[in-house]
Amino acid sequence: MNLKTTASRESRLVGGHRLCPGCGLGAIVRQILNSVDDPIVVVNATGCLEICTSAFPQTSWKTPWIHSLFENTAAVASGIDAARKSFLRKKKLSGRAKKLKIVAFAGDGGTVDIGLQALSGALERGTDFTFICLDNEGYMNTGYQRSSASPLGAATSTSPAGKILAGKQTPRKDILKIVAAHGIPFAAQSTPAHHLDLISKAKKAIETPGPTFLNVFSPCPTNWKSPPALGMEICRNAVETNFWPLVEVENGKWKINSAPKSRAPIDKFLAEQKRFRHLLDPENAKLKNNLQKEVDEKFATICKLAALG
16 A cells, blocks of 8 residues: 555545544544545444534535435445446446445444444345444444443443443444454454554455445544543554454455554553543452453454464
């Protein structure tokens, strides 16, 4: 991937939006949409990205864009794919329009919870699109309610850390494995701090025929209660602790793109986020150790899958 070429392309998401300082969404979207030169139509689920970039009568989008509901993003993309294929059959598309790509953006709530049924159906049908999960680990635009992507122990507005419970009591749903189990051509995981990794995976996903998927770690300083300037550092810490490994699954074969030479303890990832500060207290050591165990076991499973490939 030529970073100079990618950076020189006109951004399809421009300034003037209302995203919070330090939010990862803007950087993620710009990197993904600039990874290819082909025309793109964007399907955008309800959520922070939609609300903050399209407040009527302004918009930050410089590409065709449609707002969908939480639950039907993949269904809307499927309809666009059907229309595109019909126009191609009838020879109603010409020039660059023949290369039109469909990219859908949804948060973890609109992917792993509310939108999972429509996503699974689109993957099974073979819809030709790329679905991007912008994973900030909760329902952020409504005040950080827990989602099934929220980590074990995370304090949210619906799983607060207090005297009875120390945050969310169940592990996060592994959406990458769920999506990969559909047997799609390409699925991957990345962060905006690892820009070459993200851009190269986005390019591969968008240019690969059929359904493809990216799960991208997205810092949310407002609800993680972390310093806005440390978003990219938290992304790197997520990778260095194996909390968020950089992996891809291409035609069923798992590959670890980059792994730390020595896995850092989970404390390094937790330290800058006040949503986890209770886990660093001695009385919650068991829950923190359970989170560490979960991270280690999931990464060991990925290593086994990669070895089989």
